[in-house]
Amino acid sequence: MKTTPFWPDDFPRPADLPVAEALPETVDVAVVGGGYTGLSAARTLARHGASVAVLEQHTIGWGASSRNGGITGCGLKQGMPTIFKRYGEERARVFWQTSLDALDLIKELVNAEGVDCDWHQGGDLSVAYKPSHFEAMKARVTWHRKMLGHELVLVPPGELQQEIGSPAYYGGVIDPHGAGLHPAKLVFGLARVAARYGAQLCENTPVHRIERTSSGYRLTTGRGVVLAKEVVLATNGYTGRLAPALRRLVIPAGSYSIVTEPLPVEVQHRISPKGRVFWDSKWFLNYFRLTPDGRLLWGGRNDLSTTLDLHASARILHRQMLRAFPYLEGYAVTHTWTGQLGIPFDLMPKVGRLENGVHYAVGFGGHGLHMALYTGREIARLLLGQISTSPFLEIPQRRYFFYRYKPWFMPLVASYYRLRDALS
Numbered sequence: 001m002k003t004t005p006f007w008p009d010d011f012p013r014p015a016d017l018p019v020a021e022a023l024p025e026t027v028d029v030a031v032v033g034g035g036y037t038g039l040s041a042a043r044t045l046a047r048h049g050a051s052v053a054v055l056e057q058h059t060i061g062w063g064a065s066s067r068n069g070g071i072t073g074c075g076l077k078q079g080m081p082t083i084f085k086r087y088g089e090e091r092a093r094v095f096w097q098t099s100l101d102a103l104d105l106i107k108e109l110v111n112a113e114g115v116d117c118d119w120h121q122g123g124d125l126s127v128a129y130k131p132s133h134f135e136a137m138k139a140r141v142t143w144h145r146k147m148l149g150h151e152l153v154l155v156p157p158g159e160l161q162q163e164i165g166s167p168a169y170y171g172g173v174i175d176p177h178g179a180g181l182h183p184a185k186l187v188f189g190l191a192r193v194a195a196r197y198g199a200q201l202c203e204n205t206p207v208h209r210i211e212r213t214s215s216g217y218r219l220t221t222g223r224g225v226v227l228a229k230e231v232v233l234a235t236n237g238y239t240g241r242l243a244p245a246l247r248r249l250v251i252p253a254g255s256y257s258i259v260t261e262p263l264p265v266e267v268q269h270r271i272s273p274k275g276r277v278f279w280d281s282k283w284f285l286n287y288f289r290l291t292p293d294g295r296l297l298w299g300g301r302n303d304l305s306t307t308l309d310l311h312a313s314a315r316i317l318h319r320q321m322l323r324a325f326p327y328l329e330g331y332a333v334t335h336t337w338t339g340q341l342g343i344p345f346d347l348m349p350k351v352g353r354l355e356n357g358v359h360y361a362v363g364f365g366g367h368g369l370h371m372a373l374y375t376g377r378e379i380a381r382l383l384l385g386q387i388s389t390s391p392f393l394e395i396p397q398r399r400y401f402f403y404r405y406k407p408w409f410m411p412l413v414a415s416y417y418r419l420r421d422a423l424s
Ligand SMILES: Cc1cc2nc3c(=O)[nH]c(=O)nc-3n(C[C@H](O)[C@H](O)[C@H](O)COP(=O)(O)OP(=O)(O)OC[C@H]3O[C@@H](n4cnc5c(N)ncnc54)[C@H](O)[C@@H]3O)c2cc1C
Pocket: 032, 033, 034, 035, 036, 037, 038, 055, 056, 057, 058, 061, 062, 063, 064, 065, 066, 067, 068, 069, 070, 071, 072, 205, 206, 207, 208, 234, 235, 236, 237, 238, 239, 240, 242, 254, 255, 256, 257, 287, 299, 338, 339, 340, 341, 342, 361, 362, 364, 365, 366, 367, 368, 369, 370, 372
């Protein structure tokens, strides 16, 4: 069993990815972080004539953008009913629309920019882990129809076998917008597009310090100095000491995954007869799907730590997987890996500027595929003056006195989640 992510093993970083040989001395915009957010910002900026360098401490796509489940759909990490209550109906509708626009952005990358990432919009099925969860799903379907005109399809327990070959669940809800894709193909494809528009991709370039100058910023990196008029931080779950103020907005949390060996076609069909992607209704949820080459990817956590042993996490995930699909006993697990999410306290993406004027887009929770791409573009549009504000700029972004650098409270949060899962 390999302890490295499956996706870049299946589709390695292309040897001919057009990365910059030398670090540029000056650029209009320096983007720190070479994942979906940074590359999406770079694509839009470069397309509109700005000179851009993407500074990535490892290789392009090294972070969550090549480690995720590749499952996407509409909505944000925070549930829409809470968003309606918290921000009011008018603004909540705008947030909902951003998530639909974000999905359209993926389609634009696929269709207009030619990013081949095994995009398949076969719908997602969220499955009830307990009977009480199915009752909540009924209310969710009614709420979405009434408040958003968004049609979800309720699947009663008796009909569930037509959607998923598992005895473990008590009904579910289908969102036809749900989709699956190949995360590594997306991130490398997006990098190519950004480079095609002129963005300079600088790998192995950790940014150690950002200082304000009279005309912009001086970035000290592991490969030298870059001067930039503007800086975008797109470091999400890997935000470190470079920007402590940003780190206080977004808590790094670990998510863990395994994949099986490729499964026989009839087993694949049994698991997902209609080509859907899945997650369950627990607080510590599991997400799962077939990969394009017919393996089962099973992800989740029962801890929020970023440092679980990968063999231990594989054992936990494998047990959970066999509970859902007992007939997968005997199929080998080939990869176990982890990656870091950025989780904001209020579960809303964070777009804004730090006190020193540096821009940022972080904090997507497990909804980072579409929202990272979207907020990256949003930051670029703000910088280009194409828009003067963003809905994500207009909501409070609170920092809390009890969180400076170490998220010491995460074990308590994890215990709370476990309790909620036990009691619900
Ligand atoms: C295991 C896992 C499963 C997930 N599953 C899903 C899913 O199914 N669906 C979904 O929508 N979302 C999912 N997510 C979330 C999603 O992957 C992320 O929200 C998204 O990839 C964030 O993109 P990003 O570009 O903001 O961050 P990242 O891709 O993490 O990129 C940040 C980059 O910043 C770089 N960096 C940090 N500091 C510096 C520095 N000082 N100098 C230079 N570079 C720096 C890092 O090396 C990293 O490459 C998952 C995440 C994980 C970890």
